[in-house]
Amino acid sequence: MPITVLKVIIVYINAIGFCCCFRNDASLVGKTADIPAIAKYFSTKGRYEEVNPYLIDDILAVNRSILQPPSAQCRQIHLTAVIRHGTRYPTTKNVKKMQKLYDLVKSSAAGKDSWLREIQTQWTMWYTEDMDGRLVQKGVNDHKHLAVRLSKLFPSLISEEKLRGGFIKFITSSKHRCVNSTLSFKAGLTELWGITDQEFDHTVNDALMRFFDKCTKFVEEVENNSSALVEVDKFKQGPEMRRVQEKIADRLGVPYSLITDDMAEAAFYLCAYEFAINTVNSPWCRLFDEVDGQVMEYANDLKHYWKRAYGYDINSKSSCILFHDLFSRLDKAANDVRSDQQVTEAVTIQVGHAETLLPLLTLLGFFKDNDPLTSTNYASQTGRSFRTSDMLPYAANLVLVLYDCGGGDLRLQPLLNEKPVAFPGLTNKKDRMPLYQDVKDHYRELLRGCDFETVCQLFKHTAEV
Ligand SMILES: *[C@@H]1O[C@H](CO)[C@@H](O)[C@H](O)[C@H]1NC(C)=O
Numbered sequence: 333m334p335i336t337v338l339k340v341i342i343v344y345i346n347a348i349g350f351c352c353c354f355r356n357d358a359s360l361v362g363k364t365a366d367i368p369a370i371a372k373y374f375s376t377k378g379r380y381e382e383v384n385p386y387l388i389d390d391i392l393a394v395n396r397s398i399l400q401p402p403s404a405q406c407r408q409i410h411l412t413a414v415i416r417h418g419t420r421y422p423t424t425k426n427v428k429k430m431q432k433l434y435d436l437v438k439s440s441a442a443g444k445d446s447w448l449r450e451i452q453t454q455w456t457m458w459y460t461e462d463m464d465g466r467l468v469q470k471g472v473n474d475h476k477h478l479a480v481r482l483s484k485l486f487p488s489l490i491s492e493e494k495l496r497g498g499f500i501k502f503i504t505s506s507k508h509r510c511v512n513s514t515l516s517f518k519a520g521l522t523e524l525w526g527i528t529d530q531e532f533d534h535t536v537n538d539a540l541m542r543f544f545d546k547c548t549k550f551v552e553e554v555e556n557n558s559s560a561l562v563e564v565d566k567f568k569q570g571p572e573m574r575r576v577q578e579k580i581a582d583r584l585g586v587p588y589s590l591i592t593d594d595m596a597e598a599a600f601y602l603c604a605y606e607f608a609i610n611t612v613n614s615p616w617c618r619l620f621d622e623v624d625g626q627v628m629e630y631a632n633d634l635k636h637y638w639k640r641a642y643g644y645d646i647n648s649k650s651s652c653i654l655f656h657d658l659f660s661r662l663d664k665a666a667n668d669v670r671s672d673q674q675v676t677e678a679v680t681i682q683v684g685h686a687e688t689l690l691p692l693l694t695l696l697g698f699f700k701d702n703d704p705l706t707s708t709n710y711a712s713q714t715g716r717s718f719r720t721s722d723m724l725p726y727a728a729n730l731v732l733v734l735y736d737c738g739g740g741d742l743r744l745q746p747l748l749n750e751k752p753v754a755f756p757g758l759t760n761k762k763d764r765m766p767l768y769q770d771v772k773d774h775y776r777e778l779l780r781g782c783d784f785e786t787v788c789q790l791f792k793h794t795a796e797v
């Protein structure tokens with residue numbers, strides 16, 4: 333048999349094996365998983381599948397008709413994706429909190445429910461401090477599957493030819509969970525196409541993907557400033573949270589004084605991690621009803637709002653460097669097309685953190701409600717758009733796709749978590765996919781200013797005069 337025929341057969345078998353393997357995983361999860369009632373309130377500890385439930389039945393499903401370029405001749409010419417790392421273990425700090433709650437439940441809980449007995453006699457505390465936020469197997473799959481779906485959604489850009497030709501660039505934060513997510517994304521593509529004879533580089537770039545660490549003004553005024561999160565502290569001491577803590581204490585059969593807000597948080601994490609990592613609806617979830625889940629979600633939203641989003645101007649401004657980087661790539665691709673050249677960087681895959689995505693989404697104006705989130709307006713914020721559970725599950729992603737519709741008509745389509753979204757405040761008369769030029773006009777001020785060095789320095793020289 334000629335070698336080439338043999339090769340084709342092997343690739344074909346590989347493709348089938350790959351395909352069936354994922355399908356089995358997905359159908360198993362779809363049928364057997366029993367989803368906690370509070371799973372949609374897990375904030376940044378949530379599963380990506382909760383945001384796109386059709387993936388529970390088929391993790392590789394895409395719907396190409398969600399993309400509606402204004403005419404059939406529009407070509408995809410550039411794609412930039414900013415992606416959060418996949419599902420991970422808890423950090424050392426949170427493992428400590430979880431251990432403390434577990435010890436308390438083992439030694440002191442007097443309730444008689446069977447789920448409580450299960451925690452006390454069957455469940456084992458398997459989280460250890462050395463797990464330190466590392467990527468788990470589910471997180472590897474999050475990125476492999478996302479890579480395959482994006483290649484199905486954008487076949488002319490995320491293609492074997494483009495990958496082999498070096499037109500797809502990978503940039504990551506230095507954190508191990510991000511590097512491993514990047515490797516997983518790449519593996520998703522190389523396994524899909526059966527590529528074994530070539531390897532693909534990635535660049536580590538913390539200035540871009542962990543800008544928040546490098547922005548002195550942000551670190552001093554927000555990150556390192558205990559009074560910056562005063563609204564969060566007040567909410568945690570407020571009536572809604574106190575009620576959640578009392579209900580947990582009642583369910584456990586322990587005195588109210590033993591269940592602090594940290595303990596409530598640890599219980600919420602235990603339910604969330606058991607589900608995100610192992611797809612298990614664990615007995616820990618029985619400590620919450622849906623109302624409790626909503627209160628816990630609000631506490632998390634408040635924290636992200638004040639620490640990474642609209643709470644302080646510097647939170648979003650710290651992402652100026654990433655914002656400019658994005659637009660300079662788009663400009664470069666647009667110029668390549670205008671001068672009839674091949675686009676040299678067709679695809680950029682950038683892997684970072686929830687803390688990378690949220691300031692950028694905020695700078696772009698997404699999920700801005702009329703009223704700020706505060707410790708006292710929980711009730712009036714039930715209809716808010718700022719919901720980290722929807723925005724920032726594991727592997728959350730913002731994708732910008734540039735189209736060339738001929739005759740200099742360039743369009744830019746944003747997608748958040750694989751769903752088309754509209755740039756906030758950009759009124760778009762004719763169709764959903766705006767002209768690239770209109771997007772640039774809309775963000776004119778930021779494109780002119782928003783200089784990372786200037787916005788992040790603590791004392792402006794001009795103020796010293
Ligand atoms: C795909 O998306 C289109 C447009 O949003 C929608 O009308 C259609 O029902 C979707 N198809 C599937 C199978 O989900």
Ligand SMILES: *[C@@H]1O[C@H](CO)[C@@H](O)[C@H](O)[C@H]1NC(C)=O
Nearest residue numbers: 465466467468508509512515
């Ligand atoms: C990352 O992957 C490498 C091998 O691919 C593995 O040895 C390492 O433990 C992983 N690290 C984390 C933090 O998951």
Ligand SMILES: *[C@@H]1O[C@H](CO)[C@@H](O)[C@H](O)[C@H]1NC(C)=O
Nearest residue numbers: 547548551552553555556557
């Ligand atoms: C932040 O606080 C820590 C501990 O309080 C301190 O060591 C560190 O220097 C501070 N960083 C900045 C940039 O202020």
Ligand SMILES: *[C@@H]1O[C@H](CO)[C@@H](O)[C@H](O)[C@H]1NC(C)=O
Nearest residue numbers: 552553554557558559560561
């Ligand atoms: C800390 O945050 C508070 C509240 O925003 C602010 O008034 C104060 O100036 C901040 N402190 C520093 C050192 O920036």
